[in-house]
Amino acid sequence: MKFTWFNLMPWPYLPADFRQKHRSVWVDIDSKLFDPEKSHELYNTYIDLLEYAGSLGFDGIGVNEHHQNAYGLMPSPNLIAAGLARRTRDVAIVVLGASIALYNPPLRVAEEFAMLDCISGGRLVAGFPVGTSMDTNFCYGQIPALLREKYREANELILRAWHEREPFAFNGRYTKLRHVNLWPRPIQQPHPPIHIPGGGSIETFDFCLDNTYSYSYLSFGGYVRGKQLMQSYWDRVAERNTPDTSPYRAGFAQTICVADTDEEAERLYAKHVSYFYNRCLHVFPGFADAPGYRTIKTIQKGVLSQYAPPKGGLFPELSWKEMVEGGYIIAGSPETVRQRMEEMINGLRVGNVFCLMHIGDMPKEKSMYSTRLFAEKVMPKLRNIFPEHAADNRFWCRPMANRVSAGALPPESDVRAAAGAEA
Amino acid sequence: MSAPQPAPRPKAPPMELKTIQTPHVPVRYYEGGQGQPLIFLHGAGGLDLDLGFLGALAEKFHVYAPLMPGYGDSEECAELRDILDFTLHTWDVVAELGLKDPILVGFSMGGMIASEMAAVASGDVSRLALIAPAGLWLDDCPIPDIFSLLPYQLPPYLFHDAVAGAKIMSAGGDMSDPKFLQGFLVQAARQLGAAGKIMFPIPDRGLSSRLYRIKAKTILIWGQSDKLIPPVYAQAFQQGIANAELVLIPEAGHVVAFEKPQDVIRAISRLA
Numbered sequence: 001m002k003f004t005w006f007n008l009m010p011w012p013y014l015p016a017d018f019r020q021k022h023r024s025v026w027v028d029i030d031s032k033l034f035d036p037e038k039s040h041e042l043y044n045t046y047i048d049l050l051e052y053a054g055s056l057g058f059d060g061i062g063v064n065e066h067h068q069n070a071y072g073l074m075p076s077p078n079l080i081a082a083g084l085a086r087r088t089r090d091v092a093i094v095v096l097g098a099s100i101a102l103y104n105p106p107l108r109v110a111e112e113f114a115m116l117d118c119i120s121g122g123r124l125v126a127g128f129p130v131g132t133s134m135d136t137n138f139c140y141g142q143i144p145a146l147l148r149e150k151y152r153e154a155n156e157l158i159l160r161a162w163h164e165r166e167p168f169a170f171n172g173r174y175t176k177l178r179h180v181n182l183w184p185r186p187i188q189q190p191h192p193p194i195h196i197p198g199g200g201s202i203e204t205f206d207f208c209l210d211n212t213y214s215y216s217y218l219s220f221g222g223y224v225r226g227k228q229l230m231q232s233y234w235d236r237v238a239e240r241n242t243p244d245t246s247p248y249r250a251g252f253a254q255t256i257c258v259a260d261t262d263e264e265a266e267r268l269y270a271k272h273v274s275y276f277y278n279r280c281l282h283v284f285p286g287f288a289d290a291p292g293y294r295t296i297k298t299i300q301k302g303v304l305s306q307y308a309p310p311k312g313g314l315f316p317e318l319s320w321k322e323m324v325e326g327g328y329i330i331a332g333s334p335e336t337v338r339q340r341m342e343e344m345i346n347g348l349r350v351g352n353v354f355c356l357m358h359i360g361d362m363p364k365e366k367s368m369y370s371t372r373l374f375a376e377k378v379m380p381k382l383r384n385i386f387p388e389h390a391a392d393n394r395f396w397c398r399p400m401a402n403r404v405s406a407g408a409l410p411p412e413s414d415v416r417a418a419a420g421a422e423a
Numbered sequence: 424m425s426a427p428q429p430a431p432r433p434k435a436p437p438m439e440l441k442t443i444q445t446p447h448v449p450v451r452y453y454e455g456g457q458g459q460p461l462i463f464l465h466g467a468g469g470l471d472l473d474l475g476f477l478g479a480l481a482e483k484f485h486v487y488a489p490l491m492p493g494y495g496d497s498e499e500c501a502e503l504r505d506i507l508d509f510t511l512h513t514w515d516v517v518a519e520l521g522l523k524d525p526i527l528v529g530f531s532m533g534g535m536i537a538s539e540m541a542a543v544a545s546g547d548v549s550r551l552a553l554i555a556p557a558g559l560w561l562d563d564c565p566i567p568d569i570f571s572l573l574p575y576q577l578p579p580y581l582f583h584d585a586v587a588g589a590k591i592m593s594a595g596g597d598m599s600d601p602k603f604l605q606g607f608l609v610q611a612a613r614q615l616g617a618a619g620k621i622m623f624p625i626p627d628r629g630l631s632s633r634l635y636r637i638k639a640k641t642i643l644i645w646g647q648s649d650k651l652i653p654p655v656y657a658q659a660f661q662q663g664i665a666n667a668e669l670v671l672i673p674e675a676g677h678v679v680a681f682e683k684p685q686d687v688i689r690a691i692s693r694l695a
Contacts, residue, residue, distance in 0.1 A: 027571075138571060141624045145616040146504060173504075286571040289608075290623070292616025296499075299608045 097127020
């Protein structure tokens with residue numbers, strides 16, 4: 001199993017009447033709600049928390065990309081990842097990911113990911129999301145019906161740049177480059193493992209299987225609601241006679257809260273979970289799905305029905321009980337969480353779990369408390385769920401053996417002599 | 424740009440639905456009437472709201488109203504990606520129909536395409552009617568983002584009488600019925616998905632720099648209370664096209680041909 005501690009970096013200062021007074025947390029979020037000075041401490045705390053998780057035995061620490069979004073403060077995940085690459089030593093840096101169709105030219109992603117892989121000593125797990133309609137269409141102006149074609153082309157360019165060792169010309173429809181010649185190049189050869197966050201489209205299932213990418217479903221709906229979608233992925237795997245059904249072909253994001261007891265979990269975390277689900281996920285339905293963003297095939301397949309926006313927003317007002325019972329969150333004592341995690345991992349057949357453990361406006365101490373309990377009392381018991389696939393390393397990073405530490409310059413007292421200056 | 428969902432069709436128009444082959448894709452089109460040939464290009468909402476108007480128009484002209492690929496029951500066309508593709512495709516349609524210099528009429532998105540057609544082949548279009556055309560952008564008067572509007576938010580932008588408009592649009596079906604919702608989403612993906620190729624996120628693909636090429640006698644027809652593409656855009660078109668006359672129709676919104684069909688037909692007839 002691979003556990004990645006993931007932080008969306010939500011803005012924790014949305015007012016209590018946000019839902020009533022504002023129509024959307026995303027795209028046209030009221031910019032007056034952002035306070036740059038408050039963000040200074042916030043960013044640093046969030047990065048500290050990622051590093052903290054990295055010190056507790058999580059396999060990866062993860063970041064992602066959102067734009068104009070009050071629950072995601074990372075328009076550029078690579079900036080955060082660069083900081084993490086310097087300040088951590090062993091943990092995988094999971095960038096899930098860079099929306100490759102949004103970069104001009106997309107070669108930029110091949111370069112930046114190569115840099116991250118070099119700085120981290122081969123610890124990068126790369127992600128290539130298409131990106132949500134909010135991010136790609138409404139914030140970044142991409143034409144919905146052409147986005148997927150542009151995305152495929154960007155993927156082709158990046159992969160060729162990583163694979164080919166001679167300069168080549170790339171005559172794409174969306175990108176034309178006369179001299180593609182990647183420099184620097186990633187440590188992991190031919191390239192870092194690639195995960196594709198998807199939202200249930202058949203084309204994305206096939207795309208992952210064609211390229212040996214891991215498919216991950218990053219919803220906030222939890223594992224009960226995610227079952228239908230992941231099942232349709234595994235059905236597709238079977239339909240296509242894929243050579244193996246390794247659980248590492250799949251990943252899932254799950255909100256997790258651990259405390260000493262179930263009651264304590266509710267007492268400590270209910271407020272923050274409610275903040276996230278009831279304030280942060282308040283998205284204007286008109287931004288959820290620009291016409292042409294989803295393919296006809298996907299709409300017709302009906303995979304979307306489970307998250308067709310209910311009246312009043314993407315998520316209705318939910319109580320703690322409803323969220324626990326509905327599987328939106330896995331919360332409780334270490335034993336409760338272990339049981340439900342097992343249900344989730346087996347039920348969805350996922351080898352990669354993206355653990356959402358800082359939630360909404362949770363203070364850092366609570367996130368640390370929950371994270372440590374999970375790392376010490378839950379994670380070790382979940383390690384061997386798929387022993388027959390333990391050797392599958394296609395979807396995880398392969399760091400180089402002898403990695404340096406950041407801050408390894410010699411002491412000032414040695415510099416003069418070592419530099420060869422006169423005594 | 425008109426309603427993105429089917430409205431009840433007016434009583435049987437004297438129009439026939441036919442198919443022709445073009446180099447890219449088979450094209451469905453309505454044909455009816457006698458007289459001078461006239462091509463009508465629909466808006467982003469498709470032809471549903473226009474059929475009554477076209478029926479009346481066919482009493483004076485030989486009307487051809489092709490569906491853009493993806494609209495109605497017509498086949499989609501992945502090869503059409505940008506405004507030049509749409510412009511040349513529509514010229515292909517005119518050629519396949521065997522028409523020479525028909526009266527070219529376009530509404531909203533169709534007006535944008537018609538303007539481009541008249542600009543790229545200025546010698547082939549001598550009469551042009553643009554009904555509340557898209558294609559320009561004025562920073563001082565931004566056009567609403569139709570791609571993020573929910574169906575219930577559309578009527579005030581489309582109709583002079585928003586209450587009546589809402590009734591017409593909601594007669595399409597019930598959004599809480601999953602089957603209807605799926606059909607609606609498929610139609611939106613096909614139609615507005617295609618429209619988005621030339622109109623998302625801003626319906627400006629550089630037409631303003633090409634308007635000067637239009638040599639046709641041009642009538643601009645606008646609903647006085649158009650809230651989607653307000654009449655100030657008419658002035659921008661008039662400034663760009665040398666030989667353009669404006670007919671402003673009172674008590675009409677964006678779907679002026681639906682709300683005031685006879686006034687629009689009278690205005691078009693000035694080209695005959």
